Amino acid sequence: PLHRELYALNPTTFFLPTFLKAISDNTEQSFRSIISEPSPGIFVFPMLQPDFCELLLSEIENFEKWVAEAKFRIMRPNRMNRYGAVLDDFGLEPMLDRLMDDFVRPLSRVFFPEVGGSSLDSHHGFVVEYGEDKDLDLGFHVDDSEVTLNVCLGKEFSGGELFFRGSRCERHVNTGTHSEEVFDYSHVPGRAVLHRGRHRHGARATTSGHRINLLMWCRSSVFREMKLYQKDFSDWCGECNRMKKERQRSTCAATRLVSLYLI
Numbered sequence: 392p393l394h395r396e397l398y399a400l401n402p403t404t405f406f407l408p409t410f411l412k413a414i415s416d417n418t419e420q421s422f423r424s425i426i427s428e429p430s431p432g433i434f435v436f437p438m439l440q441p442d443f444c445e446l447l448l449s450e451i452e453n454f455e456k457w458v459a460e461a462k463f464r465i466m467r468p469n470r471m472n473r474y475g476a477v478l479d480d481f482g483l484e485p486m487l488d489r490l491m492d493d494f495v496r497p498l499s500r501v502f503f504p505e506v507g508g509s510s511l512d513s514h515h516g517f518v519v520e521y522g523e524d525k526d527l528d529l530g531f532h533v534d535d536s537e538v539t540l541n542v543c544l545g546k547e548f549s550g551g552e553l554f555f556r557g558s559r560c561e562r563h564v565n566t567g568t569h570s571e572e573v574f575d576y577s578h579v580p581g582r583a584v585l586h587r588g589r590h591r592h593g594a595r596a597t598t599s600g601h602r603i604n605l606l607m608w609c610r611s612s613v614f615r616e617m618k619l620y621q622k623d624f625s626d627w628c629g630e631c632n633r634m635k636k637e638r639q640r641s642t643c644a645a646t647r648l649v650s651l652y653l654i
């Protein structure tokens with residue numbers, strides 16, 4: 392490794408003081424003081440120190456160089472990204488464990504209780520690279536996670552916006568988008584986005600420069616187990632919600648009709 396100090400999480404060198412303070416206070420109010428929710432279920436906040444981003448970027452570069460020289464074939468992060476690396480595979484797993492336990496889970500407990508936010512217990516951590524001679528964009532998809540943390544590490548780039556189109560359960564993943572679900576987000580280095588894995592999204596083309604993002608897909612085995620046995624487990628799905636409201640409306644209308652008729 393190039394920078395050994397990255398391999399154990401050190402809160403004061405990794406995170407911005409505002410972020411640390413909000414997490415240690417550990418209340419919804421303290422979280423909301425640094426976190427904005429520009430669209431329902433999408434949480435945005437400044438998180439990482441610029442120096443830490445730079446260190447991590449050079450560590451990743453070093454790792455990739457080493458892999459190339461040794462002619463190793465490494466696992467790419469997922470089916471969609473050709474460029475990038477799984478962080479767990481080069482020794483960062485303990486650091487990411489702590490990132491999930493002490494930072495992502497407290498936030499998810501408050502913001503995503505309905506998808507097992509308080510019981511996140513495993514993760515898949517990786518970096519993705521976009522730009523010329525890398526992947527350019529990323530199609531519309533959902534993540535294999537309950538909660539996803541997506542932090543931009545740099546470098547200089549234009550484009551690469553994330554577009555969100557509403558949360559959907561397995562049954563409704565291909566249904567249309569309602570206007571209030573349309574949200575586009577522009578990355579800023581050091582800033583994080585936290586969203587449900589089932590919140591449909593994609594990334595537009597990075598039109599110049601290079602963009603590198605750290606992603607952590609956090610999963611809850613408890614939530615996955617419960618989902619198998621419990622029906623109607625998707626009140627967070629935009630389409631399930633819409634159908635439920637529709638049913639309520641027609642029931643109300645029927646009730647009104649009856650009461651009019653009985654007058």
Ligand SMILES: [Zn+2]
Binds near residue numbers: 563628629630
């Ligand atoms: Zn649904």
